[in-house]
Amino acid sequence: MRSTSWKRSLLLMMAVAILAVMATACGDDDSGAASGSESTPDEPGEVEAGGEMTVITQSEPRTLDPASNTNANSTGGPVMSAIFGHLFIIDPETQEFVPGIAESLETTDDGTTWELKLRDGVEFSDGSPLDSEAVKFSWERMLDPELASSARGTVTKMTSITAVDPLTLEIVLDEPNPHWLHHLLYEPLQWIVPPAAVEAAGADFANDPVGAGPFILDSRTPGSEMVFRRNPNYWDSGKPNLDELTISFNPDGQQAFDAVSVGQSQAFVNPSDLLVREAEGAGMEVTQFEMIGGVNWLMNAALPPFDDVRARKAVVAAVDPQVINETVFQGAIEWPSPLIPEWSPLHDPIELAEPDVEAAQALFDELAAEGTPVEFTISAATTSESQAMAQSIQTQLATFDNVTVNIEELDAAQWAQKVFAEKSFQMVNAGTNTLDPEPVFFDWWHSSGSRNVTQLNDPDMDAALERGRNATDVETRTEAYAEFVEVLNEQAPAIWVYRKNQSVLHEPDVTGWVLYGNGTPIFDDLAFTS
Amino acid sequence: MDHPSDLEEMPATDVAPTGGEELTGSRATSVASTRSVRSSTAGRFFVFKIGRALLIVLAVTMVTQWLLGLAPGGVAAAILGENATAENVAELEATLGLDRPFFVQYFDWLGGVVTGDLGTSPVNGQAVTDRMSDALPITIELVALSMIFALALSIGTGMLAARSPNGVVDRFVGWLTSGALAVPTFVLGPVLLYALAVQNPIFPVTGWEPLSEDWGANLRTAFLPALCVALPEFAVFQRILRADLVGTLEEDYIDAARARGISERRILIRHAFRPASISLVTITGLSMGRLVGGTVVVESLFVLPGLGRLLQGSILTRDLVTLQGIVVLVAIVYVVLNLLVDLSYGLIDPRIRTRGGR
Numbered sequence: 001m002r003s004t005s006w007k008r009s010l011l012l013m014m015a016v017a018i019l020a021v022m023a024t025a026c027g028d029d030d031s032g033a034a035s036g037s038e039s040t041p042d043e044p045g046e047v048e049a050g051g052e053m054t055v056i057t058q059s060e061p062r063t064l065d066p067a068s069n070t071n072a073n074s075t076g077g078p079v080m081s082a083i084f085g086h087l088f089i090i091d092p093e094t095q096e097f098v099p100g101i102a103e104s105l106e107t108t109d110d111g112t113t114w115e116l117k118l119r120d121g122v123e124f125s126d127g128s129p130l131d132s133e134a135v136k137f138s139w140e141r142m143l144d145p146e147l148a149s150s151a152r153g154t155v156t157k158m159t160s161i162t163a164v165d166p167l168t169l170e171i172v173l174d175e176p177n178p179h180w181l182h183h184l185l186y187e188p189l190q191w192i193v194p195p196a197a198v199e200a201a202g203a204d205f206a207n208d209p210v211g212a213g214p215f216i217l218d219s220r221t222p223g224s225e226m227v228f229r230r231n232p233n234y235w236d237s238g239k240p241n242l243d244e245l246t247i248s249f250n251p252d253g254q255q256a257f258d259a260v261s262v263g264q265s266q267a268f269v270n271p272s273d274l275l276v277r278e279a280e281g282a283g284m285e286v287t288q289f290e291m292i293g294g295v296n297w298l299m300n301a302a303l304p305p306f307d308d309v310r311a312r313k314a315v316v317a318a319v320d321p322q323v324i325n326e327t328v329f330q331g332a333i334e335w336p337s338p339l340i341p342e343w344s345p346l347h348d349p350i351e352l353a354e355p356d357v358e359a360a361q362a363l364f365d366e367l368a369a370e371g372t373p374v375e376f377t378i379s380a381a382t383t384s385e386s387q388a389m390a391q392s393i394q395t396q397l398a399t400f401d402n403v404t405v406n407i408e409e410l411d412a413a414q415w416a417q418k419v420f421a422e423k424s425f426q427m428v429n430a431g432t433n434t435l436d437p438e439p440v441f442f443d444w445w446h447s448s449g450s451r452n453v454t455q456l457n458d459p460d461m462d463a464a465l466e467r468g469r470n471a472t473d474v475e476t477r478t479e480a481y482a483e484f485v486e487v488l489n490e491q492a493p494a495i496w497v498y499r500k501n502q503s504v505l506h507e508p509d510v511t512g513w514v515l516y517g518n519g520t521p522i523f524d525d526l527a528f529t530s
Numbered sequence: 531m532d533h534p535s536d537l538e539e540m541p542a543t544d545v546a547p548t549g550g551e552e553l554t555g556s557r558a559t560s561v562a563s564t565r566s567v568r569s570s571t572a573g574r575f576f577v578f579k580i581g582r583a584l585l586i587v588l589a590v591t592m593v594t595q596w597l598l599g600l601a602p603g604g605v606a607a608a609i610l611g612e613n614a615t616a617e618n619v620a621e622l623e624a625t626l627g628l629d630r631p632f633f634v635q636y637f638d639w640l641g642g643v644v645t646g647d648l649g650t651s652p653v654n655g656q657a658v659t660d661r662m663s664d665a666l667p668i669t670i671e672l673v674a675l676s677m678i679f680a681l682a683l684s685i686g687t688g689m690l691a692a693r694s695p696n697g698v699v700d701r702f703v704g705w706l707t708s709g710a711l712a713v714p715t716f717v718l719g720p721v722l723l724y725a726l727a728v729q730n731p732i733f734p735v736t737g738w739e740p741l742s743e744d745w746g747a748n749l750r751t752a753f754l755p756a757l758c759v760a761l762p763e764f765a766v767f768q769r770i771l772r773a774d775l776v777g778t779l780e781e782d783y784i785d786a787a788r789a790r791g792i793s794e795r796r797i798l799i800r801h802a803f804r805p806a807s808i809s810l811v812t813i814t815g816l817s818m819g820r821l822v823g824g825t826v827v828v829e830s831l832f833v834l835p836g837l838g839r840l841l842q843g844s845i846l847t848r849d850l851v852t853l854q855g856i857v858v859l860v861a862i863v864y865v866v867l868n869l870l871v872d873l874s875y876g877l878i879d880p881r882i883r884t885r886g887g888r
Contacts, residue, residue, distance in 0.1 A: 146622075150613050223840065255736050262735060264737070410603075413607050417603035420610075421614045
């Protein structure tokens with residue numbers, strides 16, 4: 001018995017193992033796996049009125065006060081857009097002004113004085129009027145340091161905000177900028193709050209917000225989801241289409257994808273490019289728009305080793321973004337060259353610098369011979385994409401002599417501290433992504449820009465960016481930005497990796513997705529089709 | 531040594547009589563004085579335990595504040611994000627009172643706690659007690675459900691295994707528990723999700739349905755996460771129980787019971803289980819205490835808005851106020867549970883009581 005009892009246990013183990021493997025392998029195939037579906041339906045079905053939809057986003061806004069939220073699909077954009085709506089957008093495809101609560105925003109001179117005209121009769125969900133005083137109030141409160149508003153810098157640069165009449169607001173800037181209206185696409189300035197309700201509620205407004213958007217917050221499970229019901233008082237009568245909208249939060253992209261594929265949700269905002277590619281094969285559709293510029297890795301030009309332009313050029317010449325594309329993104333991304341693509345009116349065919357292995361090694365050798373070999377740490381974010389890109393850069397540079405690369409991981413708090421407060425990083429993951437170069441190119445690359453963390457101080461680059469800002473005709477601006485790219489190639493402050501798309505992934509019977517700015521959705525037209 | 535042949539029927543040879551006897555004379559006096567000594571000892575026991583617990587909570591919260599302060603980047607930087615210029619950070623820190631010395635901040639916070647105010651989070655502007663009272667029921671449900679799973683599985687398989695040590699069932703279960711111990715939660719979770727939520731949509735992929743709304747849907751959302759938590763606990767529970775049962779079954783009074791003709795089944799359930807469960811009770815108490823703060827991985831995997839995720843979020847955003855609230859709660863839970871476990875020993879096994887044990 002003794003000698004055969006272990007054999008019996010072994011047989012038993014094997015039997016169980018085989019059963020377990022069979023159980024997980026056999027399962028229903030994914031239902032609805034259509035082959036070769038396109039991103040637009042063959043025949044638009046009829047739009048159904050009403051309905052309840054669930055949309056997944058990656059992160060929950062930490063507060064419901066719009067002043068404290070950033071206007072992006074990866075942060076508070078979707079929820080704020082549901083509650084507070086929008087003043088206007090610029091259509092990413094036609095580049096045209098599309099009115100919302102605001103009918104127009106135009107400069108009356110060279111870009112110093114601006115006039116915002118509001119639609120008549122817009123009310124907040126509590127019945128109070130949305131007028132120019134409300135806009136003035138909403139913007140001025142963003143100056144309060146306790147709200148930590150991302151628009152504080154922009155409002156600080158307004159010399160005056162005047163409610164000329166209930167439907168007209170006059171804004172005077174401290175410096176002219178004929179393209180200033182683009183600021184509003186990327187900032188919480190879109191979201192207007194009712195002065196009376198805010199003053200009455202005080203800090204509690206952040207938990208119980210009142211807005212003029214298409215939806216009203218009905219219930220909330222912190223950490224999980226928010227449920228909204230349609231605002232019967234919405235300025236666009238007949239909209240929104242949906243009766244109920246649930247926005248749920250899931251930081252895991254794959255899980256969000258799975259939730260849509262099994263029908264637990266109808267849409268997922270801001271999927272990665274890899275998931276976008278999988279979506280089309282899994283019977284889902286993608287609505288997206290492309291931005292100019294791209295995702296990049298910035299080098300700190302104020303600290304060694306990258307205070308020496310040769311070190312920067314060496315790294316840019318050594319790292320091949322196509323290799324990153326293949327190893328990290330399985331070919332799903334596109335190198336952002338030319339920096340301003342063809343569909344943009346400001347397109348110029350000037351390309352970004354291509355990799356050049358010999359030139360790179362020569363520079364690394366030169367610097368080592370001088371006694372300062374290139375050695376640096378890449379500060380990756382906690383996302384798997386960021387880490388994978390960092391590893392690809394490190395691996396590629398390992399094939400060169402006289403260069404040493406380390407990787408560290410920064411969580412959001414460390415990243416904000418190291419990159420923006422201290423500017424003590426050496427290489428960090430960032431992006432210059434926008435519809436029009438203004439204001440984003442200026443913010444990141446002008447020596448006085450609010451996000452110029454590379455601390456590059458090149459007078460030619462500054463001049464080009466200033467020309468691009470102050471000119472209004474397309475030719476001058478196109479030339480200016482072409483010069484900007486030339487200087488980028490000379491100064492090599494960044495490795496440009498891929499073109500950023502703002503996307504939403506959804507079931508085929510969902511229609512009416514409109515995205516703007518940093519991918520923030522507008523929910524007015526969202527509907528089911530039959 | 532006392533070996534009751536049947537723990538229920540044997541009168542407890544307690545120092546003080548258990549019931550209804552008339553006492554006279556010197557025996558009465560000596561019993562009475564013993565009683566008063568015991569009650570003041572019990573009183574001192576409680577005071578000592580609670581005093582020690584408070585000291586532990588103080589020490590833990592002080593260390594927490596110190597540790598979080600070591601992490602690079604503060605809550606001001608976390609809130610400001612891309613606007614975290616050095617000036618903005620300094621200004622926000624001054625507004626939030628974060629530029630004050632360590633002990634000033636600590637005692638300011640402690641002063642609030644003593645009056646029941648755990649403070650307001652600078653990150654989300656909500657009272658910490660509100661946030662925690664939203665998150666806690668979810669974690670408690672998760673822990674309770676997983677303990678039920680773990681105990682049911684471990685008691686069932688433990689008893690089966692102990693009936694014939696080294697037999698087929700015992701070895702099979704031993705292999706199962708090795709597997710459950712070896713597979714990390716962050717592997718188990720996605721595998722369960724894939725098998726039971728994506729490939730076969732039996733359970734939802736993500737999210738949490740509150741109990742108050744629809745308990746059926748709630749159980750569906752809780753099942754996989756609870757299973758994920760339960761399996762490693764089950765493995766430990768089962769092994770401990772099995773070892774204790776096997777040991778208990780070898781004691782003389784069990785032979786005596788067999789000799790009296792009591793069935794194996796009754797012996798196992800009625801006679802052996804209770805004394806053998808002492809270690810199991812101890813470890814269940816420890817597990818529950820640990821799990822109240824330890825469900826971070828499962829809650830993150832399944833996106834459950836419980837205490838674990840609140841804890842993780844507060845560390846990532848350097849939200850000390852929320853973190854301290856959770857630390858205080860977990861410390862209190864741990865202490866209370868251990869106290870209950872200590873008290874329960876006397877209930878489970880009267881032999882402990884008779885020996886004048888704790």
